[in-house]
Amino acid sequence: MAEYRLEMRDVSKAFPGVQALDRAQLKLRPGSVHALMGENGAGKSTLMKCMFGIYKMDSGEIYYEGEKVSITDPMDALKRGIAMVHQELQPVPERSVAENIFIGRYPTKRWLGVISTIDHEKMFKDTEALLKEVRMSFDPKAKLGTLSVSQMQLVEIAKAVSADCKVLILDEPTSSLTSNEVEALFLIIEDLKAKGVSIIYISHKMDEILKISDEVTIMRDGAYIGTWDAKELTTDMIITRMVGRELTNLFPKRENEPGEVVLEVKDFTSINPKSFRDVNFTLRKGEILGVGGLVGAQRTELMEGLFGIRSHTTGEVIINGESLDVRRPRDTIRKGTALLTEDRRQSGVMGVLSVEDNVAIASLNRFIKWGIMLDGKKIRELVSDNVAKLSIKTPGLKTQIQSLSGGNQQKVLISRWLANNPDIFILDEPTRGIDVGAKYEIYCIIADLAKQGKSIVMISSELSELIGMSDRIMVMCDGRVTGFVDGKDANEENLMTLATQFS
Amino acid sequence: MELNKNKSIGRFLEGNAMVILMVLVAIVVGILRPNFISGANFNNLSVNTAVRFIIALGVSGCLITKGTDLSAGRMVGIGACVSATLLQKADYTDKFFPGLGNLPIVAVLLIAVLICVVFGIINGCVISFLKVPPFIATLGMQTLIYGICLVYTGAKPIGGLRSDYTQIANGKLLENTASPIQIPYLLIIAIVCGGLMYFLYNKTRHGKHMYAIGGNETAAEVSGINVGFRKILIYALAAALYALAGFLLAAKSGGTSVNMGQGYELEAIAACTIGGVSVNGGVGRVSGILLGVLVFELLKISLQFMGVETSYTYIVQGLVIVVAVALDLRKYLAKK
Incomplete structure (x- = not known):
């Protein structure tokens, strides 16, 4: 038995105009969680795609269970027991959960020994067992599209697990999970680890990395920086090695002075009874108002409602003392409002x-x-x-x-x-999926805007970001505003208490 | 270094595959059939290309916004029929409107354009407000317009067109002079249309909004673009161009019938696609559209010159559409 389940040596890959990988390395032990870290563009995903056979590497070697192999395409990788959960999901929303899990390898049965059809019964039963194994309880027959994004992500993970893999690549698996779901995922990971599966875990979230991983490999500009035991590392050390310089402050100093009220929202209620309701808040000139809550708290929906992307039934929006009939984005844009949406791509x-x-x-x-x-x-x-x-x-x-x-x-x-x-700038998860260095730059932009007297509303699911950047934090749970916390008094406990008030 | 050089030559070939193919075809046919490269043939080619180009320009806006317009051909047809019925010779025996005097040609063009624009606006509204997919909306419109055209003309062919009208399509600038260069009016009209569309696509808000809608419709809406209004404008403008094309085609042929323009939408869509208008939206240039139409017409004329039977030309055209688009897509695929 080789010491390493999988080893990548001196892997290089160039794209037109950019050396994406420059003699990168990775050594993966059986039954361990290996975190792969680096800024966006550091080459993590490229390295994984080389391993998974999506990209062909220019040079370098892959050893799998001690043997030199060449992985030609994803099918080949899957056959060898390497599975990957992609950062961008590729679901078929109109088909059932079970079909999505067994896509491409449906269980079949034979009629009269010749005609082969799909064995739906077996597929649904297997799916149910599988979902149970990964501690999930959806109806295997439910259309995938009816699930939330985070549930879809869990299904995707179940799919990878079902392939009976020896190496599982998780690329940003928690980016849309709630903290409960993250806990559930960690339990799944522990189970897999106990079974001897090697897990490669790509994430930008330091606390997760330090909690779940055994070893950490850091990459920068396509090159291998080093591999360390996770126990030896701290957040600061990781960041320093990722960016190649000391980051003394995670958040910039803010010099904004909240002034008079520029935006007032009264009894704002969605047309959808399950969405936001009875929302009241004010926003001051030059203020940064953080909006916290768990995934599903309807924060995005509320902001899209205020901006005119979603419809509301009752409620009033007053911008600079003037009541505004919000119907379409154009209406609010004309009044000096801007919305940076949550889903960049979409x-x-x-x-x-x-x-x-x-x-x-x-x-x-x-x-x-x-x-x-x-x-x-x-x-x-x-x-x-x-x-x-x-x-x-x-x-x-x-x-x-x-x-x-x-x-x-x-x-x-x-x-x-x-x-x-704009005078009012609504930012919905402005740093999601962005690397540490660029995150800091975006914080600086936000702080600078507030200093110039712009009013900022910032939705974020990262508590540290809310606490570090906001003058005031509005917390939502289940479509309702559950409270406001002053930025100076905010801590993880009081925010989480408000965020889980109704659950 | 050697490798790089090969790569860049390969990239050049790939990037300009259509132009190279075209030049090659022209050279080969020119060698085999010497009178291929002649003033008369150039004239023929430019006149054929001109009308198709105008139609393709219309469709391009729809394609760039991830839509399509299957009613283009039938709109050309109704544009031609309306124009022809109103511009017959006063003494023509089988006159459509027997008592009708000599209407000003510009007025007739405007009437044809207006009628088609109404259909275009309906297309746009159905797509924008009723959210019917463009493919279906314009498919319905295609049949509907054909029906209207049948009712209007009674399925009778329309001939005996006024010579001042036919002269627009068949005349040339500097005709009957000693000048060695005589430019068909049709070519001039097409160039003006191309120029105007280039300006519209590249230098105006309408153009930027159009590309933005094609690039990401949701993002465009969020950015404050009035997506519905833009789409209606795009389909209406397309209809106006079809009407102009119909008006010119009737004049060029000296007569028309309800079948005028049938299937032209598919040719126009194919030409746009060959010219690099992406079916995924957001991409497409006027120069590319011109190139696409040219490839098509050049191919037709070449086959004609080579004495290939018309039935076979369809087979070749079909192949060219697929091959050209496949070649074009390689540009994007190669980057992976």
Whole structure:
């Protein structure tokens, strides 16, 4: 028996214009959790895709159970017992949970010895057993689309587990899980570990890493930095090694002074009875209002309601003393409001469009000359200004936004709204899926905006972020506001108490 | 270094596959059939391309916003029929409106455009407000317009068009002069349309909004873009272009019938796709559309010159659509 279940040696991979992996390494022990860490763009996902046969590496070797192997495609990887839960889910929402789990390898039965059909009974029964094994209790016949995002993620994990794997790659598995679900996932991981499965765990959440992993490998700019025993590491040490410099402060110093009330929301209630209801709050000029709560607390829905993406039945929105009939995003945008949506890919980024177009799209009205033509020169000025100000790393203004990293895409979207010069800026999970260095930069942008007198509403599921950045924190649970906590008095306990009031 | 060089040549070939293919076809046919490269043939090609280009320009907006317009061909047909019925010779025996005097040509064009724009607006509204997928909405419109056109013309062919009308499609700038270069009016009209659409797509808010909707409709809505209104505009403008194309086609043929324009929408969609308008939305340039139409027309004329029977040309055209798009997609696939 080899010491390592799987070993990757000197793996290099280049894409046009970028060396994604530069002699990267990974040594995976049987029955252990191995965290893979690094900033976005450090090459973690690329390395995993090489292991899983999605990418072909330019050079390097993979040893699996002591033998040199070449993994040609994902099917090959699965056959060898390597399974991967992708960061971006690839579900078939219109089909059942069971079908999603057994997709591509449905159990079959034979009729009259010739006609082979799918054995639904067995499939549903197996699914039920499997779900039980991973401590989940959904109806195997339920359409996947009726589940929440976090439940879908758990199904995806169950699917990987069902493949009877020896190596399981989890790429950001907890990004949309509630803390209860994270606990459940950790129990599953412990079970798997006991069975001898090697788990590769990719995450940006330090506390999770330190809690669950046995070993930590850190990568930077496609290169291998080192592997350490998780017990020897602290958050600071990991961050220092990831970014290659000391990060003294996780959050910037804030110098904003909350002033008069700019936004008042009264008895705001959704058209959907299960969503937000009777919401009352105010927002001051130059204030950062954090919005906390568990996944499913309807925070996003509330903000989208205020912005005019979702409908409401009753309630009043008063911006700068003026009552506003919110119907569509245009109504609120005209009043100087901006919303950075939670799901960048789904409702933010226009992938095939250039960085320039993505920045300018919400503020084109300001650049019309002679009644019809756009002033290309002024637009370029604005865009290059923003790119410089937010230090967006892009090869050029004409580059397609989809080729940038998550953090840079987020900055492009922020500058899309900054170009509109809003007074009220609603940020929904502004740092989700963004690496540590870029996170700090986004915090600085937020703090700076507040200092300039902009009012900020920031939804976040990371308690440390809420506590570190907010003047005041509004906590929601089950569609209702359960309380406000002053930023200075906030701690994990009082926030969690409010967030779980009705559950 | 050597490897890099090969790679960049490969990339160049891939990126310009269509242009290279076109030039090659022209050279080969030119060698085999010397009168292929002649003024008359160029004239023929440019006139054929001109009308198809105008139709393709119309469809392109729909495609860029992830839609489509299957009613294009029938709109061309009704545009042609309306124009022709109103512009017959005063002394023509089988006149559609026997008592009708000589209407100003511009007025007739406007009437044809107006009628089609109404259909285009209906298309846009059905797509924007009733949320009917464009494929289905315009499929319904296709049949509906055909029916209206049948009722209107009584399925009778319409001929005897006024010569000042037919002259628009068949005349040339500097015709009957000593000038060696005579430019067909159709070519000029197509160039003007192309120029206007280029301006619209690249220099105006409408264009930017159109690309944004194609790039990510939800994000566009969230950014404050009036998606519904833009789509209605796009489908209405497309209809106006179809009407113009119909008006020109009737003039070019010297007559028309309800079958005018049948199937043109598919040719236009194919040409756009060959020209790099992405079916995934958000991508497409006027120059690409022109190229796509040119490839198609050049191919047709080449096959004609080579004496290939018309039935076979369809087989070749079908192959070219698939091969061209597959080649084009390689540009994106290669990056993975």
